[in-house]
Amino acid sequence: MPQTRLHLRGPKQDLEQIYALLDQGLEEEGLPLAIMEISEDEDIWEVSVYADGDADGAEGKMRALLHSLGEIPAISREELPDIDWVSHSLEGLHAVRAGRFFVHGAHDRDEKRPGEIGVHIEAGQAFGTGHHGTTSGCLETIEQVMRRENPRNALDLGTGSAVLAIAMAKLSHIPVLATDIDPIATRVAAENVRLNQVAGRVETVTAPGFHHRIFSQRGPFDLIVANILARPLMGLAPQMARHLASGGSAILSGILDRQRNNVVAAYVNQGFRHVSTIHREGWVTIHLKR
Numbered sequence: 005m006p007q008t009r010l011h012l013r014g015p016k017q018d019l020e021q022i023y024a025l026l027d028q029g030l031e032e033e034g035l036p037l038a039i040m041e042i043s044e045d046e047d048i049w050e051v052s053v054y055a056d057g058d059a060d061g062a063e064g065k066m067r068a069l070l071h072s073l074g075e076i077p078a079i080s081r082e083e084l085p086d087i088d089w090v091s092h093s094l095e096g097l098h099a100v101r102a103g104r105f106f107v108h109g110a111h112d113r114d115e116k117r118p119g120e121i122g123v124h125i126e127a128g129q130a131f132g133t134g135h136h137g138t139t140s141g142c143l144e145t146i147e148q149v150m151r152r153e154n155p156r157n158a159l160d161l162g163t164g165s166a167v168l169a170i171a172m173a174k175l176s177h178i179p180v181l182a183t184d185i186d187p188i189a190t191r192v193a194a195e196n197v198r199l200n201q202v203a204g205r206v207e208t209v210t211a212p213g214f215h216h217r218i219f220s221q222r223g224p225f226d227l228i229v230a231n232i233l234a235r236p237l238m239g240l241a242p243q244m245a246r247h248l249a250s251g252g253s254a255i256l257s258g259i260l261d262r263q264r265n266n267v268v269a270a271y272v273n274q275g276f277r278h279v280s281t282i283h284r285e286g287w288v289t290i291h292l293k294r
């Protein structure tokens with residue numbers, strides 16, 4: 005079913021108020037919501053509501069809820085395509101080995117070697133087939149950290165295809181929370197979780213950053229993996245510290261070589277200590293402990 009993104013923009017203060025109002029008011033409808041920064045310099049933020057099918061109905065409900073604020077900000081629409089819009093087709097792409105993990109599509113599952121852990125991902129509408137340096141960097145670091153630390157639970161923030169969440173749940177039979185700001189990614193993640201038969205251990209939820217009560221319900225986490233981008237990762241540092249168990253590990257990626265020091269500094273400020281960095285194709289994956 006085609007999906008419509010209804011979105012409005014404004015300064016952070018207004019948008020946080022709008023987000024809180026819509027979050028509460030639309031809870032029963034089950035419409036996913038997201039808030040994100042568009043421009044730090046100009047103080048522009050954006051709230052999005054994702055409607056399946058009845059976009060007019062969803063917009064009507066938004067307007068009714070926003071009525072109490074007086075002037076209603078303009079609500080724009082974006083029709084989200086129903087097809088592979090992020091798509092990197094896996095057709096013809098080779099499988100990827102990272103540490104003990106073997107990330108593959110249906111056509112090369114037989115190439116899995118003894119002792120390897122298979123993660124079956126068909127390329128589609130969410131990022132994460134294992135080909136990107138950030139994903140493979142995370143997979144390698146996950147294997148090292150999990151072997152050494154035996155975490156009791158884990159969070160994969162910005163899960164995309166759920167490749168990292170599935171890898172963690174297969175390597176060690178622990179509960180994993182997999183979240184993404186993008187409801188389409190969350191849907192794909194849930195499909196991949198079922199395909200890999202780890203639905204009993206991996207829970208998928210749509211949430212921007214740590215804006216959802218599920219994090220307090222399932223946390224604190226012994227291991228948090230977040231392959232997003234340097235700027236949002238720096239912004240999330242205080243909440244990362246709050247949701248990571250004492251002595252726990254954070255694995256961060258989506259960071260360019262030149263951004264590494266700033267990201268490490270933001271986390272050291274929050275009481276983290278840097279353990280290791282690995283470099284892959286211009287990207288870094290950082291392991292930090294608290």
Ligand SMILES: C[S@@+](CC[C@H](N)C(=O)[O-])C[C@H]1O[C@@H](n2cnc3c(N)ncnc32)[C@H](O)[C@@H]1O
Pocket residue numbers: 130131132133134138139142161162163164165166167168183184185186189211212213214231232236258
């Ligand atoms: C680079 S992909 C990583 C996918 C997968 N974890 C991997 O390692 O291959 C980043 C994902 O993070 C999501 N994302 C970006 N900003 C986010 C935020 N603030 N909160 C939650 N998810 C976010 C995107 O929608 C996207 O699916």
